[in-house]
Amino acid sequence: MRNSDFVPMTVGADPIPRPTLVPGATPHYVQPLLKTPFHNRARALSQRDSFIPWAGYTTVDVFTNVEQEYFAIRNATTLYDLTPMVKYRIAGPSALSYLNRLITRDISKLKVGRVAYSAWCNDAGHLIDDGTVFRLGESEYRLCTAERQLDWLLSSAIGFDQLVIEEVTEQIAALAMQGPTSYAVLAAAGLVGVERLKPFEIGTFDLDGASLMVSRTGFTGDLGYELWMDPSHAERAWDVLMAAGYTRGIRAIGSSALNIARIEAGFLQPNVDFVSSAHTVLIGRDRSPLELGLEWLVDFDKPYFTGRRALVEERRCGPARRLVGLDIEGNKPAHNALLYSDRGGRKEVGSVTSATWSPTCKRNIALAIIDAPHFTTGNPVWADIYLNRELVWERRMVRARIVERPFFAPDRRKATPPGNY
Amino acid sequence: MAQQTSPPAAQQSPARYDFIVIGGGHNGLVCAATLARAGRRVLVLEAQSRVGGAAATREFAPGFRVSSCAHLLHLMPADLIRGLALESHGLEFAARGMPTTALRPGGLPLTVTEAGVSGGDAGAGDPAGGDADAYAAYTQRMRRFAGALAPLLGKVPPRLGTDDWPDRWALLRLAWQIRRLGKRDMRELLRIGGMNVYDLLKEHFQSPLLQGALGFDAVLGSNFGPRSPGSVFTLLYRLAAAYEAGGAPLSQPTGGLGSLSRALAAAAVAAGAEVRTNAAVQRITVQNHRASGVQLASGETIVADTVISNVDPQATFLRLLGTEYLDAGFTRRVSHLRTRGLTAKMHLALDDLPRFTSVSDEALGGRLLIAPSLEYLERAFNHSKYGEFSSAPAIEITLPTVNDPTLAPSGKHVISAVVQYAPYTLREGWEQGRQQFAEIIVETIERYSPGLGKSISSAQLLTPADIEREFRITGGHWHHAELALDQFFMMRPVPGAAQYQTPVDGLYLCGAGCHPGGGVMGTAGRNAARQVLGQAA
Numbered sequence: 001m002r003n004s005d006f007v008p009m010t011v012g013a014d015p016i017p018r019p020t021l022v023p024g025a026t027p028h029y030v031q032p033l034l035k036t037p038f039h040n041r042a043r044a045l046s047q048r049d050s051f052i053p054w055a056g057y058t059t060v061d062v063f064t065n066v067e068q069e070y071f072a073i074r075n076a077t078t079l080y081d082l083t084p085m086v087k088y089r090i091a092g093p094s095a096l097s098y099l100n101r102l103i104t105r106d107i108s109k110l111k112v113g114r115v116a117y118s119a120w121c122n123d124a125g126h127l128i129d130d131g132t133v134f135r136l137g138e139s140e141y142r143l144c145t146a147e148r149q150l151d152w153l154l155s156s157a158i159g160f161d162q163l164v165i166e167e168v169t170e171q172i173a174a175l176a177m178q179g180p181t182s183y184a185v186l187a188a189a190g191l192v193g194v195e196r197l198k199p200f201e202i203g204t205f206d207l208d209g210a211s212l213m214v215s216r217t218g219f220t221g222d223l224g225y226e227l228w229m230d231p232s233h234a235e236r237a238w239d240v241l242m243a244a245g246y247t248r249g250i251r252a253i254g255s256s257a258l259n260i261a262r263i264e265a266g267f268l269q270p271n272v273d274f275v276s277s278a279h280t281v282l283i284g285r286d287r288s289p290l291e292l293g294l295e296w297l298v299d300f301d302k303p304y305f306t307g308r309r310a311l312v313e314e315r316r317c318g319p320a321r322r323l324v325g326l327d328i329e330g331n332k333p334a335h336n337a338l339l340y341s342d343r344g345g346r347k348e349v350g351s352v353t354s355a356t357w358s359p360t361c362k363r364n365i366a367l368a369i370i371d372a373p374h375f376t377t378g379n380p381v382w383a384d385i386y387l388n389r390e391l392v393w394e395r396r397m398v399r400a401r402i403v404e405r406p407f408f409a410p411d412r413r414k415a416t417p418p419g420n421y
Numbered sequence: 422m423a424q425q426t427s428p429p430a431a432q433q434s435p436a437r438y439d440f441i442v443i444g445g446g447h448n449g450l451v452c453a454a455t456l457a458r459a460g461r462r463v464l465v466l467e468a469q470s471r472v473g474g475a476a477a478t479r480e481f482a483p484g485f486r487v488s489s490c491a492h493l494l495h496l497m498p499a500d501l502i503r504g505l506a507l508e509s510h511g512l513e514f515a516a517r518g519m520p521t522t523a524l525r526p527g528g529l530p531l532t533v534t535e536a537g538v539s540g541g542d543a544g545a546g547d548p549a550g551g552d553a554d555a556y557a558a559y560t561q562r563m564r565r566f567a568g569a570l571a572p573l574l575g576k577v578p579p580r581l582g583t584d585d586w587p588d589r590w591a592l593l594r595l596a597w598q599i600r601r602l603g604k605r606d607m608r609e610l611l612r613i614g615g616m617n618v619y620d621l622l623k624e625h626f627q628s629p630l631l632q633g634a635l636g637f638d639a640v641l642g643s644n645f646g647p648r649s650p651g652s653v654f655t656l657l658y659r660l661a662a663a664y665e666a667g668g669a670p671l672s673q674p675t676g677g678l679g680s681l682s683r684a685l686a687a688a689a690v691a692a693g694a695e696v697r698t699n700a701a702v703q704r705i706t707v708q709n710h711r712a713s714g715v716q717l718a719s720g721e722t723i724v725a726d727t728v729i730s731n732v733d734p735q736a737t738f739l740r741l742l743g744t745e746y747l748d749a750g751f752t753r754r755v756s757h758l759r760t761r762g763l764t765a766k767m768h769l770a771l772d773d774l775p776r777f778t779s780v781s782d783e784a785l786g787g788r789l790l791i792a793p794s795l796e797y798l799e800r801a802f803n804h805s806k807y808g809e810f811s812s813a814p815a816i817e818i819t820l821p822t823v824n825d826p827t828l829a830p831s832g833k834h835v836i837s838a839v840v841q842y843a844p845y846t847l848r849e850g851w852e853q854g855r856q857q858f859a860e861i862i863v864e865t866i867e868r869y870s871p872g873l874g875k876s877i878s879s880a881q882l883l884t885p886a887d888i889e890r891e892f893r894i895t896g897g898h899w900h901h902a903e904l905a906l907d908q909f910f911m912m913r914p915v916p917g918a919a920q921y922q923t924p925v926d927g928l929y930l931c932g933a934g935c936h937p938g939g940g941v942m943g944t945a946g947r948n949a950a951r952q953v954l955g956q957a958a
Contacts, residue, residue: 304747
């Protein structure tokens with residue numbers, strides 16, 4: 001509830017102050033989703049009127065059609081409204097030691113002006129969330145997360161003084177600009193020196209007279225940037241970038257197209273590939289970073305972090321299951337398929353969490369959780385795929401192979417200076 | 422905070438110890454003595470100039486000495502006293518089997534002992550013959566419950582949800598202890614276990630004075646009023662501890678509780694332990710994710726294989742260790758421990774022996790209770806919920822000089838009183854409220870002892886805030902952490918540290934914040950020593 005929507009009622013002698021509406025304001029219970037600073041621009045471009053909620057905001061699922069938007073990611077450049085991404089400011093003299101106790105990577109190695117992807121766990125070593133840490137200054141960080149978790153951040157702050165933790169989601173408008181021509185569009189928009197940004201590096205530039213923070217990060221596994229700005233500058237920035245990218249095929253995209261790209265890149269989606277241990281109810285539904293193939297994020301040589309004791313023990317025993325990539329025969333996406341070790345479907349060994357036909361790889365790919373010891377790369381499994389063909393359900397037992405992720409990782413994503421496509 | 426690194430060799434003490442015990446309170450000393458007797462090299466570090474912690478004797482006015490926090494001994498197991506040969510190390514008793522007298526304003530008091538109730542005023546409704554019979558039945562049954570629960574206290578609590586046989590065995594044994602009470606008693610124990618003591622005593626007794634006296638023991642040293650849920654549990658705890666102590670009646674060590682601590686220290690030293698006073702620990706040092714020793718306030722670093730903390734859990738984890746070595750969820754549980762004391766201590770230096778209305782000389786050597794009814798107790802408690810002290814407090818009075826004249830100049834006397842309720846956080850602040858509360862306490866006692874005020878030459882009030890500062894107990898709670906069902910046994914102080922072992926390798930707890938809790942018992946210290954020695958049964 002935003003306080004500005006309400007004024008206290010002064011009618012009668014009722015001792016309890018009750019809120020009443022400001023004339024003209026839309027009450028939160030009529031339209032509970034917030035609008036991002038890019039909403040009017042998105043609304044204007046939306047042909048499908050396909051909006052979905054994301055972290056309390058209404059955002060676009062599909063603007064025109066998914067294929068068109070997907071191919072813009074891989075062949076041109078795209079704008080994706082990232083504002084609902086939850087952002088925390090973490091600052092103060094003990095911010096470094098605080099973050100190092102919170103997350104699984106050694107944050108002391110992160111230099112000013114760099115970004116690190118990381119994960120954080122509860123005491124049992126189960127993943128709460130993954131996200132990115134931006135080091136904006138000597139003791140000034142930004143933590144970007146998929147879901148709100150101020151409670152956990154504050155609990156983790158017990159014993160650390162001189163620390164500021166505040167949510168700044170609404171104070172920052174954010175756009176993801178992803179695709180092979182993204183650098184060229186930024187250069188055309190007048191961002192001088194943006195070619196020097198290496199992957200996971202941050203720079204500050206001038207865009208049409210306003211300051212724009214640019215990080216070379218993204219969720220597509222392609223060349224791309226994320227742009228962070230003051231909300232008052234959001235619409236102007238959108239217009240300038242759209243104009244600058246006109247000849248390079250710029251297109252606004254929604255979450256559906258992004259989802260195909262992120263599966264190709266092998267990235268995890270919370271509540272799809274894992275459920276945060278802050279939310280799981282059923283026993284055994286928590287996932288550890290070792291199970292999710294994120295062991296490269298876990299630094300056992302750094303100072304203590306929450307979950308370390310449990311993860312040391314898990315590493316000793318070996319994870320009970322593992323998230324893997326699957327290359328599946330045929331072209332029918334294995335949505336929600338159960339996986340078996342045999343064609344007869346007698347021994348169930350796991351299930352698919354994300355699946356798609358990869359238009360770029362021309363492969364039928366998926367992310368799946370598979371029990372030990374069946375998760376070894378190269379191991380064959382069988383996917384039980386259900387197909388609805390004109391309202392008649394058919395069942396296919398299809399051979400699949402466990403493969404390394406990512407499925408798609410073009411060299412252009414890392415090249416510095418980036419290609420001027 | 423960055424990882425602590427090894428200090429230069431020159432700064433390190435030459436001696437290397439198997440164990441460092443932080444804090445020379447009675448649990449720390451029991452733990453150290455037990456470990457030293459097992460042949461281990463033990464160092465006890467005490468911040469104050471004397472050992473003893475809250476079991477200490479201090480001069481509070483020129484020539485007047487008093488047990489400065491705890492003032493009675495009745496929970497320490499007889500086999501612990503025997504096992505450490507405390508009597509050969511100087512422990513003597515000035516009084517044993519001290520009676521309890523429930524004072525009545527302007528009327529005849531009631532004497533309560535294990536054997537029965539006597540005295541009272543039939544005209545005032547007690548103790549009617551019915552109550553005497555009810556008292557016998559009540560004490561017998563409570564004694565059976567105490568007997569069933571007592572073995573729990575001397576054991577390391579089991580962990581839940583493990584496949585280890587010792588844990589399963591301990592849980593089975595607990596179930597068996599309760600099952601073997603028989604159907605009627607078992608049902609009654611389960612019925613009253615979560616009840617409040619007000620309802621329980623109203624079921625059994627007619628006499629308000631008897632109800633008040635029995636209810637007082639249920640809320641003594643706790644954040645409970647008689648109507649608080651779980652106040653039967655605290656009573657059962659006290660009875661079980663007394664049962665485990667061998668039914669040891671209320672006792673007063675000669676020279677005050679400080680002489681118990683001196684005897685404990687002497688027993689530890691005789692067994693080979695080293696005890697250093699004026700050695701305040703600043704930090705527990707950690708290397709390679711393991712406790713490696715301690716750093717003193719002086720900067721000196723001492724290394725040891727294992728560090729055992731007699732300090733309260735919040736101070737141990739949040740201050741001495743530092744949360745950067747702990748999981749965030751565990752840290753949150755520790756920070757949520759209820760640690761605020763609600764009990765004050767009042768010391769009065771008297772020019773002559775006070776007279777209490779209708780109280781015999783013999784009774785003056787026991788404890789005198791001002792808790793004339795359960796309603797009185799509950800009203801006294803009400804204030805504390807709102808950050809106020811009681812306007813009519815409940816008080817446990819002892820006159821230690823009656824049994825032990827050496828504590829005061831010849832012919833003079835001391836009152837040592839435990840006073841409830843005094844909130845740790847007083848709304849107006851203790852600087853502001855201290856004088857008024859002290860006056861209320863004296864006025865309250867004077868109602869039962871006319872003329873007392875004129876013989877007071879000096880007075881000292883220790884609020885929970887003072888107890889926190891002087892005895893280094895976070896929150897100033899006797900038990901370090903509230904004794905309640907949710908902070909007991911497998912949950913004491915918090916899951917993850919309830920077996921004396923903390924999540925940090927090489928760091929153990931041994932204080933009142935652990936199972937089975939405080940009171941001058943020593944069981945936590947002994948259990949912890951057995952656990953670190955791998956001898957826990």
